[in-house]
Amino acid sequence: MPLYEYLCEDCAGIFEVVRPIREAPEPQPCPECDEDCERVMPSSFSAYIMRQGYPRRIPDKGTYWHLGQEVTYLPKQARPYEHPQVTKHREKEPLSTQDYTDLVDRKIAERRLAREDRRKERELKRDRIANRGREFKPQPQPQKRD
Ligand SMILES: [Zn+2]
Numbered sequence: 001m002p003l004y005e006y007l008c009e010d011c012a013g014i015f016e017v018v019r020p021i022r023e024a025p026e027p028q029p030c031p032e033c034d035e036d037c038e039r040v041m042p043s044s045f046s047a048y049i050m051r052q053g054y055p056r057r058i059p060d061k062g063t064y065w066h067l068g069q070e071v072t073y074l075p076k077q078a079r080p081y082e083h084p085q086v087t088k089h090r091e092k093e094p095l096s097t098q099d100y101t102d103l104v105d106r107k108i109a110e111r112r113l114a115r116e117d118r119r120k121e122r123e124l125k126r127d128r129i130a131n132r133g134r135e136f137k138p139q140p141q142p143q144k145r146d
Helices: 042-047 097-131
Strands: 003-008 013-018 036-040 064-066 069-071
Touching: none
Parallel strands: none
Antiparallel strands: 003 013, 003 036, 064 069
């Protein structure tokens, strides 16, 4: 059964109820004051009850709701739509000494191969220029490396 959200205007708060789809549009009694409450869409929270900028939830555990997720404190400093408890910052694992050595070796090898390629290219070009005007000879093709 899906989860629906209802707003109690008397308590100024939002609470969740799991109920069948066909019952969702019907009013739901508030868990705190028993008043009938209308369903609200999650996207309309901000139009309703805010506590320090965050929607207030019933039961009120003193927590805050950030983009539909419960957080225990308000971020002191955060970009919009981010919260340290919600937004996972993927931290890069530092490279081990061996991995670092391998990486450097690989880079050096790559550069050496690139240098080799450029050298061959230059030689080819020089040959083409030297052969210009002579009878046509197929030029050696650069060999493909595996
Ligand atoms: Zn209420």
